Amino acid sequence: xxxxxxxxxxxxxxxxxxxxxxxxxxxxxxxxxxxxxxxxxxxxxxxxxxxxxxxxxxxxxxxxxxxxxxxxxxxxxxxxxxxxxxxxxxxxxxxxxxxxxxxxxxxxxxxxxxxxxxxxxxxxxxxxxxxxxxxxxxxxxxxxxxxxxxxxxxxxxxxxxxxxxxxxxxxxxxxxxxxxxxxxxxxxxxxxxxxxxxxxxxxxxxxxxxxxxxxxxxxxxxxxxxxxxxxxxxxxxxxxxxxxxxxxxxxxxxxxxxxxxxxxxxxxxxxxxxxxxxxxxxxxxxxxxxxxxxxxxxxxxxxxxxxxxxxxxxxxxxxxxxxxxxxxxxxxxxxxxxxxxxxxxxxxxxxxxxxxxxxxxxxxxxxxxxxxxxxxxxxxxxxxxxxxxxxxxxxxxxxxxxxxxxxxxxxxxxxxxxxxxxxxxxxxxxxxxxxxxxxxxxxxxxxxxxxxxxxxxxxxxxxxxxxxxxxxxxxxxxxxxxxxxxxxxxxxxxxxxxxxxxxxxxxxxxxxxxxxxxxxxxxxxxxxxxxxxxxxxxxxxxxxxxxxxxxxxxxxxxxxxxxxxxxxxxxxxxxxxxxxxxxxxxxxxxxxxxxxxxxxxxxxxxxxxxxxxxxxxxxxxxxxxxxxxxxxxxxxxxxxxxxxxxxxxxxxxxxxxxxxxxxxxxxxxxxxxxxxxxxxxxxxxxxxxxxxxxxxxxxxxxxxxxxxxxxxxxxxxxxxxxxxxxxxxxxxxxxxxxxxxxxxxxxxxxxxxxxxxxxxxxxxxxxxxxxxxxxxxxxxxxxxxxxxxxxxxxxxxxxxxxxxxxxxxxxxxxxxxxxxxxxxxxxxxxxxxxxxxxxxxxxxxxxxxxxxxxxxxxxxxxxxxxxxxxxxxxxxxxxxxxxxxxxxxxxxxxxx
Numbered sequence: 001x002x003x004x005x006x007x008x009x010x011x012x013x014x015x016x017x018x019x020x021x022x023x024x025x026x027x028x029x030x031x032x033x034x035x036x037x038x039x040x041x042x043x044x045x046x047x048x049x050x051x052x053x054x055x056x057x058x059x060x061x062x063x064x065x066x067x068x069x070x071x072x073x074x075x076x077x078x079x080x081x082x083x084x085x086x087x088x089x090x091x092x093x094x095x096x097x098x099x100x101x102x103x104x105x106x107x108x109x110x111x112x113x114x115x116x117x118x119x120x121x122x123x124x125x126x127x128x129x130x131x132x133x134x135x136x137x138x139x140x141x142x143x144x145x146x147x148x149x150x151x152x153x154x155x156x157x158x159x160x161x162x163x164x165x166x167x168x169x170x171x172x173x174x175x176x177x178x179x180x181x182x183x184x185x186x187x188x189x190x191x192x193x194x195x196x197x198x199x200x201x202x203x204x205x206x207x208x209x210x211x212x213x214x215x216x217x218x219x220x221x222x223x224x225x226x227x228x229x230x231x232x233x234x235x236x237x238x239x240x241x242x243x244x245x246x247x248x249x250x251x252x253x254x255x256x257x258x259x260x261x262x263x264x265x266x267x268x269x270x271x272x273x274x275x276x277x278x279x280x281x282x283x284x285x286x287x288x289x290x291x292x293x294x295x296x297x298x299x300x301x302x303x304x305x306x307x308x309x310x311x312x313x314x315x316x317x318x319x320x321x322x323x324x325x326x327x328x329x330x331x332x333x334x335x336x337x338x339x340x341x342x343x344x345x346x347x348x349x350x351x352x353x354x355x356x357x358x359x360x361x362x363x364x365x366x367x368x369x370x371x372x373x374x375x376x377x378x379x380x381x382x383x384x385x386x387x388x389x390x391x392x393x394x395x396x397x398x399x400x401x402x403x404x405x406x407x408x409x410x411x412x413x414x415x416x417x418x419x420x421x422x423x424x425x426x427x428x429x430x431x432x433x434x435x436x437x438x439x440x441x442x443x444x445x446x447x448x449x450x451x452x453x454x455x456x457x458x459x460x461x462x463x464x465x466x467x468x469x470x471x472x473x474x475x476x477x478x479x480x481x482x483x484x485x486x487x488x489x490x491x492x493x494x495x496x497x498x499x500x501x502x503x504x505x506x507x508x509x510x511x512x513x514x515x516x517x518x519x520x521x522x523x524x525x526x527x528x529x530x531x532x533x534x535x536x537x538x539x540x541x542x543x544x545x546x547x548x549x550x551x552x553x554x555x556x557x558x559x560x561x562x563x564x565x566x567x568x569x570x571x572x573x574x575x576x577x578x579x580x581x582x583x584x585x586x587x588x589x590x591x592x593x594x595x596x597x598x599x600x601x602x603x604x605x606x607x608x609x610x611x612x613x614x615x616x617x618x619x620x621x622x623x624x625x626x627x628x629x630x631x632x633x634x635x636x637x638x639x640x641x642x643x644x645x646x647x648x649x650x651x652x653x654x655x656x657x658x659x660x661x662x663x664x665x666x667x668x669x670x671x672x673x674x675x676x677x678x679x680x681x682x683x684x685x686x687x688x689x690x691x692x693x694x695x696x697x698x699x700x701x702x703x704x705x706x707x708x709x710x711x712x713x714x715x716x717x718x719x720x721x722x723x724x725x726x727x728x729x730x731x732x733x734x735x736x737x738x739x740x741x742x743x744x745x746x747x748x749x750x751x752x753x754x755x756x757x758x759x760x761x762x763x764x765x766x767x768x769x770x771x772x773x774x775x776x777x778x779x780x781x782x783x784x785x786x787x788x789x790x791x792x793x794x795x796x797x798x799x800x801x802x803x804x805x806x807x808x809x810x811x812x813x814x815x816x817x818x819x820x821x822x823x824x825x826x827x828x829x830x831x832x833x834x835x836x837x838x839x840x841x842x843x844x845x846x847x848x849x850x851x852x853x854x855x856x857x858x859x860x861x862x863x864x865x866x867x868x869x870x871x872x873x874x875x876x877x878x879x880x881x882x883x884x885x886x887x888x889x890x891x892x893x894x895x896x
Contacts, residue, residue: 001081007051010038015190016046020054022186023047023127023159028151028176031129031163033190035344036302039163040068040131041075047127047161048103050080050087057126057159061106064137066092067268067275067296072131073097073106074279075302093438094498109139114438116146117388120154127159133172134164134337136400138373138382144175145397146389152179165341168369171400178398197309197343197352202227203359211314211331213624216248220357224312225255227355228290232261235353237307238282238289242342244314244331249292256290266293266303269468270491281305295338302348309346311339313358317371320378320407329624335367372401379403380441383411384420384427388435392425417584417651418445433510437503443467446582451507454574460503461485462578464496467503469622469636476610478621478638479575576640579619580648586620587645588637589677595631596620599649599675603631615639619648642679649674657684659692661700665759666693686757693757694746700759701745705738708762709749715768720805721789722771728829729788732776748773788829796822796884809834809849816845816862817873820882825851837862840870855880 007013012033022029033039040061042051049056063069073090080087089098090106098105107115109130115122122128130144144162151158162172162185173184204223211217221243228241239261243249249265256263266278281304282289291303295315315338316329334342339356346352356363374382382403386394392412394403415421420431420441427435434444443463450459465482471492474481485496580587588596588604596604596618604623606613612634622636646653652675659668668688672680701708711719725733734740746753752765775782789810792800797818804811810828813836825832825848837846837854845862848854859879867875876882 002051003079003081006079007038007042007045010042012037012039012042012190013046015188016043016052019043019161019188020046022188023161026177026182026186027156027158028160028185029162030169030172030176030185030187031161031190032169032187033163033165035165035341036348037165037190039165039190040072041079043161043163044104044106044129045076045079045088047129047159050103056103058124059104059127059129060112060122060125061104061129061131062109062112062140062143063106063131064109064135064140065268065296066108068132069106069108070095070275071279071302073104076104076106094495094502109137109143110438112143113139113146113385114436116143116150117385117435120146120150122150122155122158125158127161129161129163131163132165133162134168134341134369136370136372136374138377138379141372141374141399141401142382142385142397145399148176148179148398149389149396156180165344175398175400195347195349195351197347197354199343199354199356201356201358201360201363202230204357211244213629214245214247214316214329214331216244216314216331218251220312221248221252222255224310224357225252227357228252228256228310229259231308231310231353231355232259232288232290235308237350237352238291238303238305239308239310240291240293240303240306240345241310241312243292243294243312244316245294245329248312248314249294252292256292259290261288261290262286263290263292266291266296268294268296269471269495274491278303303345304349306345306348307350307352309342309352309354311342311354311356313339313356315370318373318377320376332371333366335370337369339366374399374401374403378440379407379411380414383408384415384431384435384441387415387421387425387427388432392421392427415441418442420445437506437510439463439467439503442582446578447503447507448510449581450578451511453577456507456511457500457504458574459578460507461496461500462575463503463582464500465575466579466582466621467499468492468495470496472635476607476634476636477612478579478636479571480611481636482571482575572639573644575638576619577644577648579621579638580640580644583620584649584652585675586623587640587649587674587677588618588620589642589645590616596634597677598632599645599652599677601676604634605631606634606637610634612637612639617641617645619645645674646679657689657692659684659688659696661696661703664700664704666696666700666757668693668696688757690754694753697753697756697762698742698745700762701742706741706745706767708759709765709767709770710763711767715766715771717791717802717805718768718771721785721791722774724805724810725785725789725829728831732779732781734774734776736771736774744774790828793826793828793833795819795826797886798884799886803828803833807834811836813838815840815842815886818884818886819851820874820876820879820884822884823852823855823880825849839866840873852880 015031015033019029019031031039031043044059044061045051046054047057048059061072063072069090069092073084073088077084077086077088082088084090085097085099086101088104089102091098091111092108093110128147130140133140133144147160151160160176162176169187170184173187176185177183204220208220209217224241224243228239231239241252243252246267246269249267253263253265264278266275278291289305291306313334314331315334317332319330343354346354386392386397391397394408412421412425415431418441419428420434422428434441434448437444437447439447443466446466447459447463450462462482465478465485470481470485474484485493585600586598588598591597598604598620602625604620612618617640618637619640620634620637623632623634625632653673655672657668658671659666668684670682670684671678719736722733722736726735749765749770752770756762756765775785789805790803792802793812794800795814795818799814799818801812801814804813809831810833812826812833816837816839819835819837825835827833832849834847834849835851836844837848839845845866846854846858848858863875872888874882874885
């Protein structure tokens with residue numbers, strides 16, 4: 001029997017007529033409803049015609065998380081007075097409870113994408129409601145883009161709703177109609193009539209260090225635990241406390257072990273039974289509860305009995321280092337939208353209280369929305385889905401945020417190396433099969449190529465381990481974790497076994513090429529093999545080609561990567577092979593100085609006490625690297641040997657001459673390498689390719705500059721003169737700055753450069769002689785070098801004095817008496833030289849660029865200072881008419 005009393009209490013009921021009218025008129029709409037108003041539960045029932053008087057429709061509701069999908073389906077079934085699996089059902093990975101009578105089915109966005117891949121028209125569906133769009137998960141964004149395309153090209157009658165509590169409604173309204181040109185979709189607003197809540201700010205003590213990577217200051221967790229205690233003392237009801245991850249949940253649970261309440265841990269890895277128990281609420285007369293939860297409890301869930309929310313203010317977001325192929329999680333400050341969602345959990349059943357564990361003054365500095373996953377995550381899965389959809393670049397997809405170009409390039413490189421796409425980026429037959437496995441493409445490759453080597457079941461079991469990281473207490477040895485999962489009766493073990501069975505069925509179908517018996521959402525059906533890459537989603541999933549990208553030796557089956565050494569048998573060998581197939585660039589060899597070097601070039605280190613420390617080779621399954629770490633931390637790895645590493649990462653193997661500038665000299669070697677890992681090295685010596693040697697020498701010049709050459713005093717002076725002419729005259733005089741000389745090194749250093757083989761040979765090249773090749777000989781201007789920038793200038797005494805060109809202006813350093821009688825300052829290339837007038841002892845007495853002015857105004861004071869010190873030298877009253885001399889007064893009299 002329908003529970004009308006419960007339905008009548010849901011505020012969103014008032015918006016349903018407007019929503020249905022908008023769908024009838026435009027076929028699409030945005031539903032914006034505050035948390036707790038019933039958009040996830042009442043609206044789908046109304047759309048399906050199960051309540052009210054609307055037409056009967058088949059409704060598909062997409063949720064971002066498995067827990068939310070199960071909970072929403074159970075809640076709707078309860079509202080109808082039924083059990084799940086009848087009129088209302090759900091499908092999540094590894095579990096499906098729906099049938100032919102199901103009118104409303106709740107699925108995860110991942111399941112929705114698989115169905116769109118198999119049947120782009122969604123022929124049996126009338127309405128799709130994408131819930132919690134504001135969370136901006138990549139699967140949800142992708143599903144929305146595909147559905148918008150389907151409505152525009154195949155099924156304009158398919159009705160589509162974007163629903164959220166905190167979304168940017170205008171942006172979604174534009175996106176829903178981006179491909180049909182019909183103007184923004186209608187926005188239907190549901191005003192909340194919830195019970196309300198009061199927000200308190202509990203600022204943490206001073207000195208809390210900011211979170212980085214997955215590290216959170218223990219002092220902040222102590223503050224959160226203290227806030228939970230405070231809330232329990234002040235208010236009635238259960239507490240829902242938001243923390244960023246399972247580690248923080250476990251530590252905070254330890255701090256609350258003595259509270260008079262049942263402390264529960266709610267997260268995506270919690271066993272389904274535990275999740276269900278949390279969502280069922282407290283039994284009458286039972287103890288109060290403190291539910292410590294990750295972001296899984298932010299939306300689409302009502303935790304019965306909760307009257308208090310304690311928000312740590314932190315969340316976890318994925319980050320991807322595309323250059324190293326390493327993913328990680330970052331602890332970030334929650335956005336305004338996320339904080340609002342969390343606040344909404346408190347007032348769903350009665351007036352609630354919210355404790356925010358941050359200062360009120362910092363509240364306004366939060367971002368409006370969480371980071372879109374498409375901006376920060378690994379895009380290999382997205383790129384493969386886009387390629388299968390017929391849009392390899394994703395430029396034609398309706399997305400709120402375009403995928404970053406660098407991330408897409410890295411993703412396509414990965415897909416090409418495993419044979420999922422061809423040279424043009426189009427999905428191959430193999431790529432389509434991978435996309436239907438419901439796995440990341442890397443894991444799809446490991447399953448498809450590992451199954452013939454180790455057996456379908458064992459490959460599926462290892463891939464199931466890789467698809468959901470085992471608990472940390474399983475250790476960092478993947479083979480040992482595999483054995484623990486087989487024995488384990490915990491929640492992880494149960495989920496692992498279910499996923500392994502699903503993958504075994506999918507792999508058997510995919511490897512065998514059959515389609516019978518495939519589970520509905522396992523994605524194991526085989527494509528038809530038709531060629532082409534049409535943009536139409538109706539045909540693109542049946543398209544593809546068996547052609548393998550050039551140069552990607554690992555893109556086919558494992559045998560393509562090298563000569564097989566026979567099947568792997570033991571757990572360690574099987575785990576190592578499958579992991580290496582999934583992450584060939586993470587195959588790592590031990591370094592002499594400790595740690596490991598991955599094929600990708602990243603360093604890696606094992607934890608203290610790891611049983612893998614003595615292993616020469618590893619295949620790293622899970623590793624992360626924070627901005628503060630020079631090397632990656634290995635969380636999970638499997639033992640491999642060198643032969644297995646060569647086979648799995650064969651497409652990254654190369655053999656050839658390597659001649660480069662290293663540690664200040666030319667190093668010439670013949671190297672057999674696996675990516676960054678050198679397998680064998682042999683010195684080349686004189687056998688090195690001269691062209692490679694020449695390029696290495698040029699690289700050395702680029703790094704260390706022309707100072708590698710021999711520069712005599714004359715050579716340095718020539719360079720300074722040319723620099724002066726370039727600055728004052730310009731063309732055709734050459735630029736002789738370091739950067740310019742290095743850029744033209746192949747021009748002015750020949751033929752000496754072609755005869756050089758190492759650093760010492762560069763040191764024997766006369767820089768001055770080589771530099772003369774850059775003089776403007778062709779125009780004849782080279783002959784004017786001595787005229788425009790002379791090495792020496794003859795002064796009135798008859799001496800030829802060297803000009804220094806190294807500063808901003810040419811400098812002529814000459815004894816004062818040798819300049820008597822010269823009224824005009826000497827010039828070079830029209831520029832007055834800076835005259836350094838020296839005492840008879842050669843010490844600076846005055847500096848001037850205007851001799852006439854100096855003789856008139858400055859000479860008198862210099863004469864008064866120096867004539868007593870140097871009485872033997874002439875100090876005439878009027879130097880402008882006196883005779884210049886290099887000698888003393890006595891010698892002048894004798895010679896006179």
